Amino acid sequence: xxxxxxxxxxxxxxxxxxxxxxxxxxxxxxxxxxxxxxxxxxxxxxxxxxxxxxxxxxxxxxxxxxxxxxxxxxxxxxxxxxxxxxxxxxxxxxxxxxxxxxxxxxxxxxxxxxxxxxxxxxxxxxxxxxxxxxxxxxxxxxxxxxxxxxxxxxxxxxxxxxxxxxxxxxxxxxxxxxxxxxxxxxxxxxxxxxxxxxxxxxxxxxxxxxxxxx
Ligand code: ADP
Ligand code: ADP
Ligand code: ZN
Numbered sequence: 001x002x003x004x005x006x007x008x009x010x011x012x013x014x015x016x017x018x019x020x021x022x023x024x025x026x027x028x029x030x031x032x033x034x035x036x037x038x039x040x041x042x043x044x045x046x047x048x049x050x051x052x053x054x055x056x057x058x059x060x061x062x063x064x065x066x067x068x069x070x071x072x073x074x075x076x077x078x079x080x081x082x083x084x085x086x087x088x089x090x091x092x093x094x095x096x097x098x099x100x101x102x103x104x105x106x107x108x109x110x111x112x113x114x115x116x117x118x119x120x121x122x123x124x125x126x127x128x129x130x131x132x133x134x135x136x137x138x139x140x141x142x143x144x145x146x147x148x149x150x151x152x153x154x155x156x157x158x159x160x161x162x163x164x165x166x167x168x169x170x171x172x173x174x175x176x177x178x179x180x181x182x183x184x185x186x187x188x189x190x191x192x193x194x195x196x197x198x199x200x201x202x203x204x205x206x207x208x209x210x211x212x213x214x
Contacts, residue, residue, distance in 0.1 A: 001026065001080040001212070002105065004087070006182055007113035009171045010123040011197045012204060014136055016113065017084035019205050024214065027076050030084040033134050034067060035059060040131075053162055056170030058178060061091050068092075069099060080108075088179045093186075109212055110186035113197035113204065117172055124168045128157040142201065 001024060005013040014030060021028035035053060038046030045067065049059045058064075068086055071077065087093040100106055115123070126139040128148075132155025137144045144150060148157050162171065186192040193211040195204055 001108045001214075002100075003080070003082045003212070004107055004110040004186070005082065005084045005113065006110055006179070006186070007197060008115060008117070008120055008175045009168065010120045010127065011113040011115040012201070013084045013113060015142070015201055016111070016205060016208060017082045020208060021082040023209070024080070024082070026080045026082060028082050028084060029068070029071055029086070031064060031068065031086040032084075034071070036134070054167075056162060056167040057174060058088055061089055061095070064088075064092060065095050068096070087182060090181055090185060093182055107186070107189070107191055110182070110192050111208055111211070112183055112192060112194045114194055115197040119198060120172060121165060121168055124163045125165065127160065127163055129160055130155040130157055
């Protein structure tokens with residue numbers, strides 16, 4: 001099954017995408033995680049992506065598409081995947097669609113996790129990410145067992161640079177301008193489903209499973 005998670009920054013795409021990918025036994029592909037890993041490792045791609053990310057903007061489509069096309073061509077993607085944070089623009093969605101059409105495939109579901117802007121700043125201020133394995137926590141809603149330490153790998157937890165309130169505001173603007181139009185795009189492809197992302201993590205997950213019929 002090929003699934004796309006849509007939603008504002010902080011809507012819970014990563015949280016749900018990881019669970020869904022585990023449940024279905026398919027890879028979770030987060031372009032944000034891939035960019036952050038490249039920044040950490042000091043690669044060329046990381047160097048190019050960093051300035052755009054720090055400013056709360058999007059990494060150019062050409063760079064993003066190159067990495068995604070390479071990723072979905074790998075062996076573990078043959079039975080499907082859950083995209084988290086991709087596509088984020090209409091040109092990215094169109095490029096993905098053409099690439100899939102060319103091999104007789106298509107996206108099965110685009111899941112829009114709906115959370116109003118008012119709730120987002122709160123979510124982001126409390127988000128903490130593991131520098132080592134990428135696991136995500138929340139100070140209030142998904143606290144780690146031990147403060148500041150990752151449950152999975154004992155890595156240290158930090159606030160992402162782009163989760164500071166000024167940058168979150170900018171990212172929300174970018175979301176409304178460039179990413180929200182994808183809701184209509186996937187609606188017109190008859191694969192859009194929507195969930196109320198203000199419910200708790202478990203409830204949102206159960207709604208998604210029901211909508212996907214899995
Ligand atoms: P969030 O999950 O909070 O929305 P991500 O980890 O998905 O954040 O993305 C962090 C940043 O990485 C984005 O603000 C953007 O700069 C960059 N990014 C991630 N995915 C894409 C994409 N598909 N196209 C362009 N930029 C992207
Ligand atoms: P995204 O990938 O869309 O940016 P995340 O999955 O990283 O969003 O979630 C953003 C923050 O909100 C994280 O700190 C996460 O633990 C928390 N969170 C995710 N889903 C929920 C939920 N349903 N209720 C409360 N907090 C949530
Ligand atoms: Zn970790």
